[in-house]
Amino acid sequence: MEIKKVPCKGLSTEEYDKALKVDWQPELAYAWDNGIGIGAYLAALKEGKILAAKCDGCGRIMLPARAFCELCFRPTDGYVAVHDTGVVNTFAVSHVNWDASRLKEKDPRHLPAVIEIDGASKGQGILHILGNVKPGDVKIGMKVRAVWKPAGERTGSITDILFFEPVK
Amino acid sequence: MNGRVAIIGIGTEGFSPVTPHLSFKELTYCAAVKAYRQAGLHPKEIDSFITASEDFMEGYSIFDEYVPDQMGAVMRPVHTVTAEFLQALGVGVMMINTARFKTIAVEAHSKASNIKTLHDVKAFALDPVYLRPLEEDAEFLAGLEMRRFLRDSGNTEEQCAQVVVKNRGNALLNPLAGHGAKLRVDDVMASGAVSTPLKRLDAAAAADGAVMVVLAAEDVARSLCANPVWVDGVSWFSAEGNPWSRDLGVANYAKLAARKAFAMAGKTVRDVDFAEVCDEYSYKELQHLESLGLARPGEAGYLTENGFTSLNGDLPVNASGGSLGVGHAFEASGGMKVVEAVLQLRGEAGAHQVKNARTGLVQSWRGVPTATGAVAILSNE
Amino acid sequence: MGYRRVAIVGAGLTKFVRRAQETGPELSWQASKMALDSCSLRLKDVEMITLGSAPDGFDGVHMKGEYLLSGAGGSNKSYIRNFVGGGTGVFAPIHGWMHVASGACDVCLVVAEEKMSSCHPTPQGAFITIFDHTTEQPLKPTLIWIFALEMRRYMERYGLTRADIARVAVKNKKNAMDHPSAQVAGEYTVDDILNSEVLAEPVHRLDISPAGDGAAAVVLASEDVAKRLTDRPVWLDGVGWNLDTSYWATKDLYYPRYVEKAARMAYDMAGIKEPHKEIQVAEPYDPFDYKELHHMEGLLLCPRGEAARLTAEGYTARTGNLPTCPSGGALGVGNPIAATGLMKVIELFLQLRGEAGKRQIPGKPRVGVAQAWGDLMQVGTVVVCRS
Numbered sequence: 010m011e012i013k014k015v016p017c018k019g020l021s022t023e024e025y026d027k028a029l030k031v032d033w034q035p036e037l038a039y040a041w042d043n044g045i046g047i048g049a050y051l052a053a054l055k056e057g058k059i060l061a062a063k064c065d066g067c068g069r070i071m072l073p074a075r076a077f078c079e080l081c082f083r084p085t086d087g088y089v090a091v092h093d094t095g096v097v098n099t100f101a102v103s104h105v106n107w108d109a110s111r112l113k114e115k116d117p118r119h120l121p122a123v124i125e126i127d128g129a130s131k132g133q134g135i136l137h138i139l140g141n142v143k144p145g146d147v148k149i150g151m152k153v154r155a156v157w158k159p160a161g162e163r164t165g166s167i168t169d170i171l172f173f174e175p176v177k
Numbered sequence: 178m179n180g181r182v183a184i185i186g187i188g189t190e191g192f193s194p195v196t197p198h199l200s201f202k203e204l205t206y207c208a209a210v211k212a213y214r215q216a217g218l219h220p221k222e223i224d225s226f227i228t229a230s231e232d233f234m235e236g237y238s239i240f241d242e243y244v245p246d247q248m249g250a251v252m253r254p255v256h257t258v259t260a261e262f263l264q265a266l267g268v269g270v271m272m273i274n275t276a277r278f279k280t281i282a283v284e285a286h287s288k289a290s291n292i293k294t295l296h297d298v299k300a301f302a303l304d305p306v307y308l309r310p311l312e313e314d315a316e317f318l319a320g321l322e323m324r325r326f327l328r329d330s331g332n333t334e335e336q337c338a339q340v341v342v343k344n345r346g347n348a349l350l351n352p353l354a355g356h357g358a359k360l361r362v363d364d365v366m367a368s369g370a371v372s373t374p375l376k377r378l379d380a381a382a383a384a385d386g387a388v389m390v391v392l393a394a395e396d397v398a399r400s401l402c403a404n405p406v407w408v409d410g411v412s413w414f415s416a417e418g419n420p421w422s423r424d425l426g427v428a429n430y431a432k433l434a435a436r437k438a439f440a441m442a443g444k445t446v447r448d449v450d451f452a453e454v455c456d457e458y459s460y461k462e463l464q465h466l467e468s469l470g471l472a473r474p475g476e477a478g479y480l481t482e483n484g485f486t487s488l489n490g491d492l493p494v495n496a497s498g499g500s501l502g503v504g505h506a507f508e509a510s511g512g513m514k515v516v517e518a519v520l521q522l523r524g525e526a527g528a529h530q531v532k533n534a535r536t537g538l539v540q541s542w543r544g545v546p547t548a549t550g551a552v553a554i555l556s557n558e
Numbered sequence: 559m560g561y562r563r564v565a566i567v568g569a570g571l572t573k574f575v576r577r578a579q580e581t582g583p584e585l586s587w588q589a590s591k592m593a594l595d596s597c598s599l600r601l602k603d604v605e606m607i608t609l610g611s612a613p614d615g616f617d618g619v620h621m622k623g624e625y626l627l628s629g630a631g632g633s634n635k636s637y638i639r640n641f642v643g644g645g646t647g648v649f650a651p652i653h654g655w656m657h658v659a660s661g662a663c664d665v666c667l668v669v670a671e672e673k674m675s676s677c678h679p680t681p682q683g684a685f686i687t688i689f690d691h692t693t694e695q696p697l698k699p700t701l702i703w704i705f706a707l708e709m710r711r712y713m714e715r716y717g718l719t720r721a722d723i724a725r726v727a728v729k730n731k732k733n734a735m736d737h738p739s740a741q742v743a744g745e746y747t748v749d750d751i752l753n754s755e756v757l758a759e760p761v762h763r764l765d766i767s768p769a770g771d772g773a774a775a776v777v778l779a780s781e782d783v784a785k786r787l788t789d790r791p792v793w794l795d796g797v798g799w800n801l802d803t804s805y806w807a808t809k810d811l812y813y814p815r816y817v818e819k820a821a822r823m824a825y826d827m828a829g830i831k832e833p834h835k836e837i838q839v840a841e842p843y844d845p846f847d848y849k850e851l852h853h854m855e856g857l858l859l860c861p862r863g864e865a866a867r868l869t870a871e872g873y874t875a876r877t878g879n880l881p882t883c884p885s886g887g888a889l890g891v892g893n894p895i896a897a898t899g900l901m902k903v904i905e906l907f908l909q910l911r912g913e914a915g916k917r918q919i920p921g922k923p924r925v926g927v928a929q930a931w932g933d934l935m936q937v938g939t940v941v942v943c944r945s
Contacts (some may be wrong), residue, residue, distance in 0.1 A: 010596050011915045012571070012908065015738045016588040017772065019575025025675075028579065033309060033618060035301045038293040039236035039691070044200025047692055072808070073693055077206050079246035079803060082213075082220055099714070099811060101706030102759035107698045109682040119758075121703045123807045134807040136694050136703075144759070149714050168696045233620040238613040238687040239643040242933040243804045252819055255801040256649060259614075259623045259639045268638070268653075274660035276560045277827070301620035306581070415637045418583075418628030433634065547624045549637070 046075035049088055055165040057157050058090040061129045069130045091128030093155035094176060098123040098134050102144040118144050124153060124173055140172030152176040182270045183398035183405035184390055184555070186216030187516045191386020192504045193355040195290040201235070204387040205286050206247040212282070212389035213249070217401050220249025223391065224278040228257045229265035229285040229508045233298050236291070248284055248389075260413070261285075262388060263511035263541040263551035267411040269392045279394045286387035287506035295383065303546055307421065316380070318545040320372025322425040323460040327374065329426035330467060334374050336478025337459040338365035341378055343487055344456055344495050348502025350488075350528040353513070355384045355504040365459070379459040384504020388512030390519075406519045406555050409536075410441030413551035420546050428461075428468035431540055434552040435469045442554040444536060446470045451521055451531045452492065453514035455542040455550065456499035465540055466494065469552065493531040496521065511541030511551065522557040564658040565784035565791030566651070566943070568597030569904040571774035574741045574892030577675040578771035582617050583629025585773035586671045589897075590631055593667065593775035597787050604777070605663035606636040609671065610650030612643060612895040612932070615684030616674045630669040630775075636662075643688075644845065644932020645799070645939035646670065647774070647899015652797040652941060654778045664780040671773040672894035681769045688934055690804070704935060705766075706758035708811040709848045713760065715812040716863035720760055724751035725869050726847040727764055727889050733876065734886020736916035739901065741892030742768050751847070765847045767888035767898075774900035776907065790911045796828030796927075796942030806934045817856030817931060817938035824927070825858075828942040833858045837942075838923035839909050840880060841902035843930040844887040850874075853929055854882060856938065881919040884909065899930035903941060910945035 020028060043051060046062065050073045053060035060074040066081035074088050100122035104112050112118065120139035125132060139147060140156065153173040163169040188211030190196075190204050199207070213220060220226075228244045237243060241257040248255070258265050262285040269281035292298055299315040327333065339362055348357035360378070368378035398405040414437070416429035431454075439445055452471055456462040463477035471492060472480050480486055486494035497503055497517035500510050518537040520526040526534075535558055542550035570592025572578075572585055580588065586609070594601065609623060609630045619625040623639025630637070640646065640653040647670050654668035674681035685701035712718070725748060734743035746764065754764035784791040800820040802809065809815070821833070830836050842853035851865035859880060860868055868874060874882035885891055885905035888898045906926040908914040929940045 010569075010908075010911075011913045012569070012904075013738055013915070015571060015573045016592070017572035017575060017585060018579040019573060019741075019771075020577045020579050024579075025577050031306050031310060033301075033305055035618075036294045036297040037233065037236070037301070039291050040293055041236065041291050041691055042197050042200055042288065043692060044198065044203045046203065047200055051692070071805075073805075076203050077247070079249065079251050079805075082210075082249035098807075099707045099711040101703055101710060101761075103700065103703060103706065103757070104759075105700060105702060105757050107682075107686055107700040109680045109700070121697070121699060121707065121758075123707055123811075132808055132810060136689075136697065136699065136807050138697060149710070166696055167693050231621055232614050236687065236691060238615050238684050239641075239933055241642050241801070242688065242936055243690075245801045245936075246804055250801065251803045252800055252816060254799050254820075254823065256653075256799060257641050259621065259641050264638055268656065271656045271660035271662050274662070275562070275656060277659075298620055301618075302624065304625060305619060413636055413638065414634070415624070415627055415632050416634060418624070418633045429634065437636075543621070543624065547621065549624060549627075 047073065050074040051165040053090065054169040055163045057160065059093055059126060060088050061091045062088050072126055072129050072133045072135055091126050095124040095126040095153055097149055097151045097153060098125050099149060100139060100147050120144060120147060137170060138172045141174035180395035182273045182408045183393055184408060184519055185393045185398050185402040185405055186212040186391035187519050188212030188389045189353060189386060189516055192353055192384040192506055192513065194384060194504065196385040201286060201288045202247040205284060208387040208389040209248050212391050216391040218280065223280045223282050225272060226250040226253060226255040226282045227265045227269055229260050229262045230257055231259050231508060233301060234507055248282060261511045261541045261543050261551060262509055263539060263553055264413040266390065266515065266553065267413050267551055270408055270411050273392060273394050279397045281392045282389060283392065284389045285509035285512045287509045288385050289383035289507060290385050315545045317372045318420055319458050320375040323375050325425040326460055326464050331475045332463050332478035335362055336481055337379060337463060338362040339481050340456060340459040340462045341365045341501055343481065344499040344501040347488055347496055347529060348498025351498050354498045354502050356382055356502055357498060375458060381457050381500035381505035384506050386506050386509055388509050388516055390515055404523050406522045406557055408553055409444065409556050410438035410554040412437035416548035423548055428464050430548050430550040431465050431468040431552065434550060438552040438554050444554055448536045449538045450534050450536050451496060452494050452538040453497060453517050454494060454540040456495055456501050457505050457544055461542065462494065469540060488529060488531065496529045496531050514539045518555050522555060562659045562661060563781040564655050564778055564794045566776050566794065566907045567779045567784050567787045567791055568593045568777035569907050570596055571739055571901055571904060572772050574739050574770050574772035574894055576768065576770050582626050582671055582673040585673060585771060586626050586629035586669050589773035589775040590667060590669055593777050597777050599777060601631045604631060604665050604667045606657045607632050607667045608650060608653040608657060609639045609669040610646040610896045611639060611671050612646050613684050616672060616677050616681055618676045626671055631667060642932060642937050642939060644895055645930045645937040646896040648903060648928055648930035648939040648941055649799060650900055651776060651794065651903050652799060652939060655794050655797050658778050658780050664783045666778045667775060668778060669775045670896035670900035672897050673771045674769045674894060675771050702758045702761060705846050706761045708935060709760050711811040712848055712852055718866050720752055721748050722866040723848045723851065724748045726850045727751045729875065730844060730883050730887040730889035733884055734890020737886045737891050739891055740886055741770055743886060743890050767845050767893035770892045770894045772892065772894035772897040774897045774904055776900065776904060790945060792907045792910050793944045794941055795944045796824035798823030798940045800938050802936040806936065811935060813862065814852055814856040814938060816936060817853055817929065818858060820938035820940045821857045824940040824942045830942060834860060837925055837927050839884060839906065839919055839926040840882045841885060841905050841928040842882065843899065844883055844889050845893055847889060850883060853931065857927060857929055876919050884917050884919050902928040906943045910943060
């Protein structure tokens with residue numbers, strides 16, 4: 010039963026523009042309960058701290074803070090503030106926005122990175138952005154430090170950290 | 178098929194209108210801890226895990242990403258079905274029947290309180306070309322169905338209201354329930370139109386909550402559990418896919434699923450001692466009872482009015498309080514019903530225990546605009 | 559022992575296109591009808607149906623499984639939708655396997671559908687919400703970030719260049735020229751890939767498979783029924799799946815350990831002890847070119863870090879020692895997510911029956927593996943097929 014002919018009509022851009030369509034813009038709004046673990050994590054960010062949780066079962070110090078250890082399957086044994094410095098585990102130089110539109114020539118590139126935070130267990134990284142650095146100068150293994158919003162402007166969000174910059 | 182399948186552990190957290198102190202992960206973790214403790218198993222010893230969820234109820238694309246941690250299932254075989262809990266339970270039973278899995282954990286939860294535009298989410302399920310442009314409220318389908326069902330069956334709006342009174346009254350005796358109340362038929366009749374003849378109090382209010390159930394193959398069940406509850410039969414069906422081509426008067430999905438589930442169990446309606454059926458809307462309890470064969474066509478309202486389906490009646494229906502009394506937990510509401518059935522069959526239902534509970538029927542429906550639901554026959558022998 | 563063997567007995571799939579005229583239900587119908595016709599079955603012969611489809615956000619319908627069911631033959635049937643992100647296309651037949659291997663039915667229809675073009679202005683929009691809503695979305699991430707982050711980690715770990723990886727895109731787009739469903743087949747050079755527009759360094763446009771619309775379907779049957787329907791059933795001898803933690807930034811992205819676990823589960827069931835020797839054809843998921851290499855290693859088809867070198871040496875060509883993505887993969891045929899995964903399983907089905915036409919690999923292959931991946935760098939789904 011070799012498959013030679015397959016159905017389905019692909020539309021060219023012109024055909025697609027002319028085709029009958031129904032538009033719908035849904036109103037989808039949510040307000041998620043942070044709960045115990047993330048609640049503590051966000052409260053700590055407001056205080057200018059990065060909060061991890063520790064588990065005496067596996068010995069890990071985990072980010073973000075959480076109420077239970079998912080590997081030992083038991084409650085965590087307390088929270089501990091870790092450093093706001095770390096090491097770049099991996100990074101990217103993005104030329105596109107979140108909606109897939111391109112950044113303009115003059116716009117600074119977006120520099121997302123996974124940063125392994127000092128004081129947490131090895132490999133415990135968080136996703137964040139790099140700043141105050143030229144894309145060409147970023148390296149895996151580079152030491153970085155968080156640049157925080159002024160205390161009065163923090164709201165208890167991951168964006169209370171503006172970005173991570175290289176440690177000079 | 179190699180042997181029977183049993184429920185050896187259940188756990189719930191909730192149900193209540195809001196659960197602000199716990200994230201969805203923590204809510205599910207609490208339910209999981211209880212279920213695993215009852216089952217006497219660490220999640221490392223459980224062979225596979227199933228979640229029943231829908232992206233737009235969570236506010237995530239690919240909710241499957243966020244399920245393993247709170248079930249203790251990191252780097253394990255986990256999968257998600259966009260279905261109701263009872264369907265997921267049915268999949269778990271199938272997995273055990275392949276003879277390659279001995280224990281399965283099944284989870285569902287609701288954080289409906291976190292959805293600010295629940296109305297719009299429900300409307301988002303309507304066919305985008307044929308239905309959404311007509312009407313921006315998915316509940317209109319419940320009104321259409323109720324009208325058709327009452328006309329075809331001869332049941333009345335007052336009898337539907339009696340379902341509300343019964344179920345919310347039962348809920349006052351259920352510590353898990355969030356919407357217990359002492360109501361009268363007049364309260365329901367006067368509660369204001371939603372989509373005539375559907376009135377405000379005919380519809381269950383939403384609730385948050387999580388349910389975890391642990392299934393085991395017969396040999397494991399007998400060695401671990403002193404009082405396993407057997408899943409003798411389970412089946413799920415979808416009736417006509419398009420609402421406009423559907424027979425709205427009859428719940429065909431319940432009829433088809435019941436036929437298959439009873440056949441699997443080798444039982445009939447006469448064996449059923451109590452039932453937990455979907456009552457997301459009051460008329461649905463009556464429609465489901467008739468479609469399941471637990472009441473003759475046109476008779477469900479009469480049975481309700483005369484106490485046959487009350488806690489002390491011949492066939493207690495929704496002793497838990499149902500969705501009307503506990504709160505509707507969407508994909509988890511079938512889970513709430515399974516938990517109730519298990520408690521009843523173990524004799525652990527306390528103030529709302531029904532007498533002579535040996536075989537129970539649990540039924541679910543996925544809500545508007547679907548005609549999809551499942552049926553399970555559970556027993557303690 | 560009580561294990562029921564399950565076979566694939568029929569298959570169908572649509573063209574993969576950027577924007578289909580057909581609706582989601584219509585695409586599902588086209589693929590399902592073709593699959594049933596291919597083994598001379600009618601819908602009434604099918605007892606249960608499982609449909610796989612990735613985020614509801616694409617089609618723009620909440621509970622889209624219910625919306626699609628009329629097109630997948632689900633009316634008045636036992637029908638359910640399975641959904642494990644990008645892993646869905648290979649998980650769908652695993653779900654079907656559960657239906658038949660359990661004895662719940664003898665014939666199960668498995669459908670995979672995706673209509674990404676419904677999502678405006680771009681299907682990428684449906685991917686914003688895969689990131690954690692509280693700890694990540696406020697950073698305004700885009701899907702391409704995770705691929706760029708993972709690709710760079712993989713390249714750094716093994717000292718690979720973009721050219722080492724681009725060879726996969728060249729191979730697959732060329733292979734796809736022989737696939738009737740192909741959306742972006744063509745003869746490209748490594749330089750074409752390297753010089754394509756940068757999106758998020760190191761990812762460039764031609765490193766990525768295109769989003770699109772499409773559907774695929776297979777019919778699964780129990781052993782007795784399979785033998786009556788065809789003289790060449792293809793057995794689903796191994797199934798495996800594995801889901802890693804949602805805390806994706808806490809693991810080293812250079813190696814998909816969850817793919818390895820899923821693969822071991824499938825290989826154990828199939829009695830495969832040395833996959834790199836016993837597997838004769840492979841269809842790993844290749845939404846990005848580096849992913850094919852990443853997944854080959856996770857599937858234990860070659861030592862870690864060696865996949866790129868083997869590709870350069872022609873090991874994975876159709877005439878090589880281990881033909882990999884002879885279909886043309888996502889990179890060549892297109893990537894309507896769930897449909898792509900099932901397309902790969904269908905490729906194994908055809909290859910193992912000697913019915914892959916111009917794509918047929920030499921030597922009468924008897925054992926193959928197909929794999930898909932998804933969620934947030936988390937899920938591996940694997941099937942091992944035998945003829």
